[in-house]
Amino acid sequence: MRILVVEDEHKIANSVKRGLEQESYAVDVAYTGSNGYDLASVEEYDLIILDRLLPEMDGIEIAKKLREQKIHTPILMLTAKGQVTDRVEGLDAGADDYLVKPFAFEELLARIRALTRRPKDSLGMILTVSDLMLNSANYEVKRSAKSIQLSSKEYALLEYLMRHPDQTLTKDQIISHVWNYDADVLPNTVEVYIGYLRNKIDKPFKNRPALIQTVRGFGYKIG
Amino acid sequence: MRILVVEDEHKIANSVKRGLEQESYAVDVAYTGSNGYDLASVEEYDLIILDRLLPEMDGIEIAKKLREQKIHTPILMLTAKGQVTDRVEGLDAGADDYLVKPFAFEELLARIRALTRRPKDSLGMILTVSDLMLNSANYEVKRSAKSIQLSSKEYALLEYLMRHPDQTLTKDQIISHVWNYDADVLPNTVEVYIGYLRNKIDKPFKNRPALIQTVRGFGYKIG
DNA sequence: GATTTTGCTGAGAAATAGCTGAAGATTAGC
DNA sequence: GCTAATCTTCAGCTATTTCTCAGCAAAATC
Known part of the structure; x- marks a missing residue:
């Protein structure tokens, strides 16, 4: 599954790239609009993530031009919080979905899954680990x-x-997936939330094995 | 259930496609009239949704030609608000129903259900949740x-x-289904309407359990 | 066994989500 | 056009959630 990310803020572009690669997507990044447009017209992608506001050539324009070229790759448009009003404009240009910055990485993943729609998780995936559902x-x-x-x-x-499941996730990984990229929360916050979860899913079920495990020095895992 | 959408405005075409797929219809999209006509003549659909005003070959013409070919697939015609709603012309051409843009997605679904009329919901489906009908x-x-x-x-x-029922729907989902695609309403509007509904279907029935439930942080559900 | 590092947890300040009364906009009916 | 109903936003309130801090406990290191 190939994804193109067109985003001028390197910080965001790179963190999205890294995260998506971890989810085993193949990711290309373009830091300018014209660069992104060229890539999108030449290469074949399964999805294009497009910042709405870009130097040189902005997201709306790229989307419009791609659609004119009959390139119907799904487009997920990123917009900053202030610019919400132009939903219509973006959708007019041919975007398929919107995400308002700053977003949590897991939210981005959910949208991507919806747009590329793998049958597996269309509408209501059910995850289970032991007797937890x-x-x-x-x-x-x-x-x-x-x-x-x-x-x-x-x-x-x-x-x-x-x-x-059964995979140890570091606090850093957790922070960058569950929180949005410009929130900088302390690692301790993760500890606190793990505590909350344990109070709700492990403590009240003493007769069952605890599911959330601390892997000291590395992180946490469930399973 | 297969549906063909012939619509040149990508925004509408894509949002309709996405929505219908979520309702588990199989959807094909054509962005031009001639493309749509070709698809409609070759493939077998249960319903064709046809924009009235299209470049190349417009909706009326497509409908007329399909009927000449003895293709009697139900046709739902979309017309813009300003357009002279010449119902007669469209119905003459062979359309089975009309919908004026912009429409709310749920309205479209209702028409589709009426036109494809599965025996189950022939003439008015009745929904019940607890003692609410x-x-x-x-x-x-x-x-x-x-x-x-x-x-x-x-x-x-x-x-x-x-x-x-029993499914939590986010305010975003509610807005994009209940309001029309170019309405830009605030999430608070949903809260207000939920309030209105509660006043009418829960408050006056104190002896019965409240049916509309808030799922804090996620949305609302009934059931 | 003392020290350092790492994780856990109770308490509280700050931020946010949701509810509601009221008021301005818009629409439909006459 | 006028009126009444409906639609939508706004502002203030409350309860919950989010996040940090500080002190304690457990494990690792010396």
Whole structure:
């Protein structure tokens, strides 16, 4: 699955590239509009992530030109928080979806999955680890058939862990996936949230094995 | 169920495609009239959604030609608000129904359901959740046999919720289904309408459980 | 066994989500 | 055109969530 990222802010471009590669997408990056446009017209991508505001040639224009060229690759447009009003303009130009910056990486992944629509996770994937179940259609979490109430950060963290079962994730990885790229939260915040999750999914089920495990010096894993 | 969408505005075409696929229709899109005509003559569809005004070959002409070819696939014609809604002309050409742009997605779905009329929902599907009943044939809503009067937005919102019982729907999802694609309403508007609905279907029935539930951080669900 | 590092946790300040009354805009009916 | 209903936004309020801090516990290192 090949993805082109057109974004002039290197920080964002690179963090998106790194994250997507970790999810085993093949990623090309263009830091300018014209560069991005050239790549998009020559190469074949499964998805194009396009910053709306770019020097030289902006996102709207690129989208419009690509559509004129009959290139119908799905386009995910990124817009800064202030510029929300122009939803219509962007969609007119041919974008398929919108994401407002700053976004959490997992949110980006969800949109990408929706746009490239792998049958597997269309509408409501159900993740399970042991007797813990997470249903992304209605954001419901259950353990041993008992419903568990989570806040949205807790939910995002749990989903990230459960999408990588038995794999140790460092606090840095967790931060860059669950929080948005310009929030800089302390590693301790992750510890705190792990604590919250344990209170809800491990502590009340003493007769069952604890699912969230600390891998001292490295991070956490579920499984 | 296969549907062909012939529409030159990518924005509309893509958002309709995405929405219908989520409802598990198989959707093909043609961005030009002649392209659409070719597809419609070769492939077998259960429904064709046709923009009335298209470059190259317009909707009326496509409909006429298809009918000449003895292709009787139901046709739903889209017309812009300003356009002379010459119902007669379109219906003469062979269209089975009309929808004026901009439309809300749920409205489109309702027409599609009417045209493809699966025996199941022939003449007005009736949705029920607990003791709440919605009859889409006559737009009547009742709870515990007591009739409830709703405005059209309230009705559209309730129908959307009831068609996805026990599933949490985000404010974004609600906005893009219940409002039309170029309306730019605030999330708070959804909150307000949820409030209106609660006043009418939950508050007056204190002895019964509340049906509309807030799922903090995610959205709302009914059930 | 003392020291350092790493992780856990209770408490609290700051930020945010959701609810609601009210008021301005828009639309439909007459 | 006028009026009434409906639609939408706004501002203020409350409860929850988010995040940091500081002190403690456990493990690793010396």
